[in-house]
Amino acid sequence: RKEVEQDPGPFNVPEGATVAFNCTYSNSASQSFFWYRQDCRKEPKLLMSVYSSGNEDGRFTAQLNRASQYISLLIRDSKLSDSATYLCVVNKGGSYIPTFGRGTSLIVHP
Amino acid sequence: DVKVTQSSRYLVKRTGEKVFLECVQDMDHENMFWYRQDPGLGLRLIYFSYDVKMKEKGDIPEGYSVSREKKERFSLILESASTNQTSMYLCASSHRGTIEAFFGQGTRLTVV
Numbered sequence: 001r002k003e004v005e006q007d008p009g010p011f012n013v014p015e016g017a018t019v020a021f022n023c024t025y026s027n028s029a030s031q032s033f034f035w036y037r038q039d040c041r042k043e044p045k046l047l048m049s050v051y052s053s054g055n056e057d058g059r060f061t062a063q064l065n066r067a068s069q070y071i072s073l074l075i076r077d078s079k080l081s082d083s084a085t086y087l088c089v090v091n092k093g094g095s096y097i098p099t100f101g102r103g104t105s106l107i108v109h110p
Numbered sequence: 111d112v113k114v115t116q117s118s119r120y121l122v123k124r125t126g127e128k129v130f131l132e133c134v135q136d137m138d139h140e141n142m143f144w145y146r147q148d149p150g151l152g153l154r155l156i157y158f159s160y161d162v163k164m165k166e167k168g169d170i171p172e173g174y175s176v177s178r179e180k181k182e183r184f185s186l187i188l189e190s191a192s193t194n195q196t197s198m199y200l201c202a203s204s205h206r207g208t209i210e211a212f213f214g215q216g217t218r219l220t221v222v
Contacts, residue, residue: 034210041218042215043214043215043216044213046212049210087152087153089211091209096141096204096208097143097158098143098209098211100145100153101152102150102151103152
């Protein structure tokens with residue numbers, strides 16, 4: 001089983017839609033979680049951190065489910081500019097090594 | 111504004127050449143990382159460093175080495191470039207005790 005798994009998509013949604021991505025991780029010792037956004041041919045950029053209590057930033061909500069070992073990202077009222085690849089990041093076991101999922105592609109169309 | 115700078119955006123090298131990819135960060139970060147990113151494979155860790163002069167192998171270190179002589183600089187070396195090392199190379203850095211990493215703009219390396 002891979003350390004961090006994501007559905008590659010693409011998720012093709014109309015503007016204004018709500019879309020959610022999940023990311024599962026295999027190591028129960030992991031305790032740090034983030035979502036990154038990567039635009040085509042650009043570097044990944046931090047989107048938001050993920051806490052046990054959930055984290056909301058405008059239209060974006062990130063949540064952690066430790067029991068089932070997954071994190072989620074919810075995007076409400078999708079914009080064309082949200083089109084990108086979304087990468088989840090988990091620390092490798094008890095270390096501080098960022099381990100990335102392969103990313104989920106989101107395409108928002110008019 | 112935090113900054114991680116990679117020396118080249120695009121690079122074309124010949125098979126067998128020794129290639130140096132440089133990365134400099136201005137955030138006084140302890141941790142530095144080198145990844146390569148290939149379609150369908152995501153980001154894979156090549157090497158990382160938690161401190162000056164320190165280096166650890168990542169998941170795919172074969173054919174690569176690294177150097178960290180100063181805290182702000184982390185170099186990736188391809189000892190003898192091969193066509194299967196054609197890829198996007200991404201350098202990242204973070205503070206000790208966190209995985210919140212900041213990336214350079216990437217170097218797209220083509221080996222011919």
